[in-house]
Amino acid sequence: MSDSEMGSSPEPAEPFLSVRPKNPGKPSGLLRNMSAKLASIPMILTTMVVFVGGTIWTVVYSFTSSKLLPKLNFVGLDQYERLWSTRRWLISIENLAIYGFFSMIFTLVIGFTLAALLDRKIRGENIFRTIFLYPFALSFVVTGLAWQWILNPDLGVQNVVRSMGWESFTFNPLNDPDIVIYGILIAGLWQGTGLIMVIMLAGLRGIDEEIWKAARVDGIGTVKTYIRIVIPMMRPVFVTALVLIASGIIKIYDLVVAQTNGGPGxxxxxxxxYVINYMFRAQNLGQGFAASTMMLLSVIIILIPWAYLEFGGKKRG
Amino acid sequence: MKKITQLMASAAFLGATAVNATELEVTHWWTSGGEAAAVAEFAKAFDATGNTWVDGAIAGSGGTARPIIISRILGGDPMGATQLNHGRQAEELIEAGLMTDLTELAEAQGWKDLVNPPSLLDACTFEGRIYCVPVNIHSGQWIWLSHGAFEKAGLSVPANWDEFVAAAPKLQEAGITPLAMGQQGWQQNLAFGTITIAIAGVDAWREVSVNRNADTAAGPEYTAVFEAVANARELAKGSNVQDWNLATNLVITDQAGGQIMGDWAQGEFQVAGQVAGQDYTCLPGLGVNEVLDTGGDAFYFPVIDDADTKAAQMALASTLIAPETQVAFNLKKGSLPVRGDIDMSAANDCMQKGLQILADGNVLPSGDMNLTADTQTQIEDLMAEFWSSEMSASDAQARYVDIIASAE
Known part of the structure; x- marks a missing residue:
């Protein structure tokens, strides 16, 4: 593992580690690591055909009036016009924005806080780690159903609090159109923060002990050390966590289906x-494709800053 | 090498089964107690022809099963036969040549003369050819009333929608939710459709749903409809159940006055041991316009290039529509038979009402036959939002008009 990591490290290390080609006259560009390149061809092809090809196909057909079967009768931007004048789509986008915004902030904050607490070398770290990570082992469908019960006013939280004597307590997010998305957010956070916590913890463990010692010598408090020194050092970990959370946000589907099925209303x-419903239930592929193209666009909008941070950042570091 | 032997082995296996009675995989989404019992009648009748019914039940409603069925057909893994709702759902599959043409069989057995109402067969017909076998008629235009709930409130059971609305305040005083409503789009849409036919009348309904006339949808008849639905929304406040059978259960246990639901609700009353006319009353067309739509289920046969399979498909097609099978199946299912020439005297009070309406010819084509799945989904989304929010009747009507205007 460490060998390969060093192999990709900056230029000066290279002469020692890379195997020189037998024929010194040949330029060592394309033919180096032939076997590795050959081995990656199937994956490259799969990516090109399935992902890139499929994406282009979808985008092209989103400009057609395809119904149950894809047909190439172009209608220009009609599908997009209809999409953006559909209330259900606008509500979907609004929900995604709310869910995304809070999910991003809370997952990072809670995940990092839990990781930092575990990092203080507490007793029973393994047990806590397992407890926090456990929800991640459950699928979104199970998570959704479990929280549907927990948030059910007659069975769950509301009932428990009322039976403890607080009769007027009302907590019924899943049946209130105004706050239902927060009910889903709670379930999403419960499921997702564990993973982020583990990633953060791994990042924290990667911080050199010397840095803590140096901070202590300089008399910097623990919290301040975390915020001013450790977090900036963990930038790659944060970027990874950010991408994981963001992709989870955009593809959210099963949690909603299991928990509320889009309701109330x-x-x-x-x-x-929306994409799934319009492609299969409403038998309107064009509309579904247009919606999924909009989703792709939102992924790209997230991906470009990430790529900039990740690849642009390396050069500076 | 290994692949080839595997292939040969499986080919030999396939060959071996084909020599015996032909197995036909039949997919459907009839999985509740009464439904499963009804399907068993089909299987029994089909097995008696010397073939074998391989049951491919898909749990969940049609909304879940239909995409699975369609993707299997499109993906080149067709089943021997499948349930679908006749109408426009299979239109494009037929167009693409994926469904078997049943015209010859239909002509030989004279389906044209025996299927009643004829609109059922029309829905199976595409460009003059017949592609499906209708097996039953389900209608959505019913309201189911609990005798117990009205007794508790000291009222007599209403005979129509207006009396029901008038009785609602008394029910509420007695702590009873007047209208049970499952919080799912299709149920709210069904209630809307039913109220439309009762309030706006058949002509206006036909103008909008069949001819897609947006002007009528914007007209005064539909304004009255949307106001009635907004009122029904108030009556349904407090029924926080999801599934239709849970809503039916509210009626059965006298917690709700009534429920607008299709005739499949009858199965629930039967399972609960209730008697029509004694414990509950059913009013077709909300007791205002006694008409029923003629939706229902039909079987389609995907094209499979194999003579034995094809023969078995034809055998199944004629079994499904045979008089004995029709009686046995529909009594268990609680639906109406597709042929008018059979004896249904064993049917209960509510089914008899339905049969009478059919015999009188007061039928409408169902939503599936008129509007595409796309348009129906849009209307369903609108209704889901309308019922669960405070949207005004006029806003809802304006958006309904937009949907109808852009419908294909």
Whole structure:
């Protein structure tokens, strides 16, 4: 593992580690590591055909009036016009924005806080780590159903609090169109923060002990050390966590289906559900494709800053 | 090498089964108790022809099963036969040549003369050829009333929608939710459709749903409809159940006055041991316009290039529509038979009402036959939002008009 990591490290290390080609006259560009390159051809082809090809196909057909079967009768931007004048889509986007914004902030904050607490070398770290990570082992469908019960006013939280004597307590997010998305957010956070915590913890463990010692010598407090020194050093970990959370946000579907199925009414609809519904249930592929193209666009909008941070950052560091 | 032997082995296996009675995989989404019992009648009748019914039940409603069925057909893994709702759902599959043409069989057995109402067969017909076998008629235009709930409130059971609305305040005083409503788009849409036919009348309904006339949808008849639905929304406040059978259960247990639901609700009353006319009353067309739509289920046969399979498909097609099978199946299912020439005297009070309406010819084509799945989904989304929010009747009507205007 460490060998390969060093192999990709900056220029000066290279002469020692890379195997020189037998024929010194030949330029060592394309033919180096032939076997590795050959081995990656299937994956490259798969990516090109399945992902890139499929994406282009979808985008092209989003400009057609395809119904149940894809047909190439172009209608220009009609599907997009209809999409952006559909209330259900607008609600979906709004929900995604709310869910995304809070999910991003809370997952990072809670994940990092938990990781930092575990990092203080507490007793029973393994047990806590397992408990926090456990929800991640459950699928979104199970998570959604479990929280549907927990948030059910007659069975869950509301009932428990009322039976403890607080009769007027009301907590019924899943049946209130205005706040239903927060009910889903709670379940999403419960499921997702564990993973981010583990990633953060790994990052924290990667911080050199010397840095802590140096901070202590300089008399910097623990919290300040975390915020001013450790977090900036963990930038790559944060970027990874950010991408994981963001992709989870955009593809959210099963949690909603299991927990509320978009209800009450259409108050908790999300874009991925719109895509599936229109492609298969409404038998309107063109509309579904247009919606999924909009989702792709939002992924690209997230991807470009990430790529900039990740690849642009390396040069500076 | 290994692949080839595997292939040969599986080919030999396939060959071996084909020599015996032909197995036909039949997919459907009839999985509740009464439905499963009804399907068993089909299987029994088909097995008696010397073939084998391989049951491919898909749990969940049609909304879940239909995409699975369609993707299997499109993906080149067709089943021997499949349930679908006749109408426009399979239109494009037929166009693409993926469904078997049943015209010859239909002509030989004279389906044209025996299927009643004829609109059922029309829905199976595409460019003059017949592609499906209708097996039953389900209608959505019913309201189911709990005798117990009205007794508790000291009222007599209403005979139509207006009396029901008038009785609602008394029900509420007695702590009873007047209208049970499952919080799912299709149920709210069904209630809307039913109220439309009762309030706006058949002509206006036909103008909008069949001819897609947006002007009528914007007209005064539909304004009255949307106001009635907004009122029904108030009556349904407090029924926080999801599934239709849970809503039916509210009626059965006298917690709700009534429910607008299709005739499949009858199965729930039967399972609960209730008697029509004694414990509950059913009013077709909300007791105002006694008409029923003629939706229902039909079987389609995907094209499979194999003579034995094809023969078995034809055998199944004629079994499904045979008189004995029709009686046995529909009594268990609680639906109406597709042929008018059979004896249904064993049917209960509500089914008899339905049969009478059919015999009188007061039928409408169902939504599936008129509007595409796309348009129906849009209307369903609108209704889901309308019922669960405070949207005004006029806003809802304006958006409904937009949907109808852009419908294909």
């Amino acid at each position: 259409i108050a908790s609809e999300v874009p991925a559900k």
